[in-house]
Amino acid sequence: MADANPQVPVPQVPVTVLTGYLGAGKTTLLNRILTEQHGRKYAVVINEFGELGVDNDLVVDTDEEVFEMNNGCICCTVRGDLIRIVGGLMKRRDRFDGIIIETTGLANPAPVAQTFFVDDAVRAKTKLDAIVTVVDAKHLPARLADSHEAADQIAFADVIVLNKTDLVTPEELEAVERTIRGINPFAVIHRTERAALPIEQVLDRGAFDLDRILGMQPKFLEDSEHEHNEDVTSMSFEVEKPIDPEKFNAWIGVLLQEKGQDLLRTKGILNYAGEDRRFAFQAVHMIADGDFIGPWKEGEPRVSRLVFIGRNLNRPQLRRGFESCAAD
Incomplete structure (x- = not known):
């Protein structure tokens, strides 16, 4: 007797890339995600630059599966490792609802995102949901001056968590947000202290939800100049x-x-x-x-x-x- 419902397509697993410069608060946000009572389970991939990793020890002890890659920066030497880890995760797809990848603070998110385009097996089973960038409101001006990675992380973002807002004055905060808008006027920005915000604002965002884009940027349809950042x-x-x-x-x-x-x-x-x-x-x-x-x-x-x-x-x-x- 023929199967009444052959080869029902399996939904693609949403992948969130969590990035941000050193010290911005990525691990704090990740720990919030892992401890919130949201009823969902996530597989977590942590990348740290250097032979000896400590980021894995900084992540709270949870039921989630945590994988650490510390043999190089994820954006230049370990994309193959990432593909292998994601491939392995797909063999136990029923254990989690999504994947979170935390990059090293020195990473350019581009090659991470490209991983979910270029590998056919990964692309068939996963879908890049959004790139979430955590920004240090206090130190962003200095980082933009001495590191192009900080600007790249903002430019690639779909969601920006503007963190440590308690460490700056209202005037400084407005100036920092204008700087961010000059680099990326289309990402949604959330102001936070200690990366505290509702988890649904960073997960399951859908990077190409037109309604969301128009909701956060009503002038999206307008042709506009954004040349505040020289780079x-x-x-x-x-x-x-x-x-x-x-x-x-x-x-x-x-x-x-x-x-x-x-x-x-x-x-x-x-x-x-x-x-x-x-x-x-x-x-x-x-x-x-x-x-x-x-x-x-x-x-x-x-x-x-x-x-x-x-x-x-x-x-x-x-x-x-x-x-x-x-x-x-």
Whole structure:
């Protein structure tokens, strides 16, 4: 007798990448996640730079499965280890609801995110939910001055936990937030002390939930200048005509190949010609991904929007390229 429901697709496991510069409060936030009474279980992957790891000992004793990688920075030498660990986790998928990866404070989150694009087995079973960056409100100005990783971590973020707000004045806090907005105007920012915030604000966010983007950034549809930071800037564009997917894929493919090193994050919602569903596109450097995320809402303007965050961005060139993807 045939199976009445053969090969029911298994939901992809959400993965949260937790990053932030040294001392920002990543482990404090991770411990909050692991001790909150939220009824969910997480597999945790901790990366620490150096031969002897201590981060694993700083994480509270819980029922969660914790894996430590300390043979190098996750963003440059141990991506293979990460793939193997995630692959092993998938063999006991029923034991957890999601995966949290805490990077070393010196890590660029890009290669971590790319892991969930480039490996077919990992990509089929997991889905990058969001990059969460913890920022030290007191020391961010100094870190931006002496470390490009601090700016990269902010630029890649979908959610920013602006921590240690009790250590600065209201005026300093406003200035720090303006600096963050100059690097990444589209991430949602939560102000915290000791990384205290509702866990649902950092987990299961859905990086390409258009409603969430508009909720946190009502002017998302507007083309805007954000040039406060001399190094990392962001630009957004919109096209009102439907997009030809073949034209877009050809253009974005060449763009990422030629300029990928400077393009930290690219993300957008596209209105493909002849398609009633919204298409969510994202790229990390040269690695791109995308999928349909549901129908356009009734009465919602079907406008394609694309955001670039990176270095050496050429506004006229990007605008012309995106506009050239409009369907005939």
